């Protein structure tokens with residue numbers, strides 16, 4: 001068997017945002033499309049997870065679904081918030097699934113979203129939801145007045161019409177996302193600067209943009225999204241994801257926190273590497289951990305930037321070290337950089353950290369080398385005997401890179417602890433610095 005030395009870039013999946021006012025059934029529809037498969041997440045104590053993006057598949061095509069349904073705005077100023085949410089979704093998605101409630105008819109809030117949708121050139125599929133029985137289909141015809149083309153009747157609750165809806169979605173879904181995973185041909189790598197409010201994201205962006213301001217509109221093979229920007233860090237060009245979102249001061253209103261999280265998740269999805277900015281002058285918080293988990297779960301490369309280093313004295317450094325050991329152990333594989341967005345200290349060093357991360361993220365281990373290594377691991381540290389049997393790793397393969405994803409074929413289930421041990425050994429042997437490593441176990445019956 002020949003081993004691939006280089007590989008075509010893994011095609012990146014188009015992103016579909018599910019948009020609409022509250023209670024029209026967005027989350028129900030997302031669950032329907034996912035077949036009620038819950039996202040499998042590992043538990044990290046103290047970290048609240050609210051995923052909004054999911055891997056979905058229909059008729060053999062894969063896409064990412066972004067659920068905007070967990071968001072409950074204030075009734076006050078709801079129209080404006082919904083329009084803003086739609087704008088965010090549109091700017092980040094390749095296509096929009098716009099959900100209306102056929103039993104209610106179109107409302108002013110729906111119209112507000114439609115205005116945003118029309119201004120965009122993104123493809124839209126209109127779902128007229130809650131059509132639980134054929135006799136309600138008459139209501140659906142009225143939805144033509146939105147001017148978004150054919151309304152597709154669906155019952156997210158019972159599943160009626162969801163297959164047809166997805167067929168239509170696939171018809172309008174671009175074959176390739178607007179921003180394919182960067183490779184040498186496709187131009188600069190995509191990085192997202194993420195972090196909780198006030199850690200210094202926009203200060204960092206301004207520092208980077210000032211040092212080498214270059215908004216490039218034509219990079220071969222890619223469409224430049226107006227929310228992105230090209231910057232140079234340490235002499236290297238990078239594409240910064242969602243600079244518009246970083247620059248915009250999201251107004252302090254109910255729902256804005258969720259909105260910010262949604263935006264963060266969408267930026268993470270589109271990036272190759274995420275620079276998570278943490279305020280080093282303050283204790284590490286749950287929000288920081290949540291964002292770090294989000295990056296890991298999305299399988300993106302990770303760099304941790306400890307910002308406001310100019311405010312960190314020796315005492316604070318000692319505390320920070322302890323906080324890192326206590327709270328950030330799960331991401332010990334990520335390169336860290338101490339920076340000050342205010343003074344510019346360390347900012348140029350981000351480039352090297354991002355490169356490290358990219359390298360780890362893209363690493364591919366030839367099957368032969370991997371199995372020789374696994375053989376040594378199994379021989380030196382066999383799995384403990386369970387129920388009189390000893391589960392064994394028979395062989396393994398790296399199914400994917402970006403991030404490195406391994407499948408271990410085994411006799412018997414492996415303990416979670418043993419899988420973690422294998423991951424640790426894989427990292428010791430091959431690096432993968434700055435990248436999550438995914439391991440899937442397939443036990444022979």
Ligand code: GDP
Nearest residue numbers: 022023024025026027028069129130155156157
């Ligand atoms: P979201 O706020 O847009 O995400 O809406 P949800 O998915 O939370 O749904 C709001 C309510 O509408 C829930 O009580 C759902 O059970 C209900 N619902 C969603 N889809 C349907 C449907 O197809 N038919 C009916 N009858 N109810 C639905």
Ligand code: GDP
Nearest residue numbers: 197198199200201202203307308309340341342
């Ligand atoms: P964002 O909400 O994450 O975009 O944070 P901002 O960039 O708006 O920064 C929040 C506050 O922190 C502002 O008052 C900045 O001037 C300040 N700030 C940002 N970076 C630094 C830094 O490196 N050192 C210090 N001392 N202050 C900073």
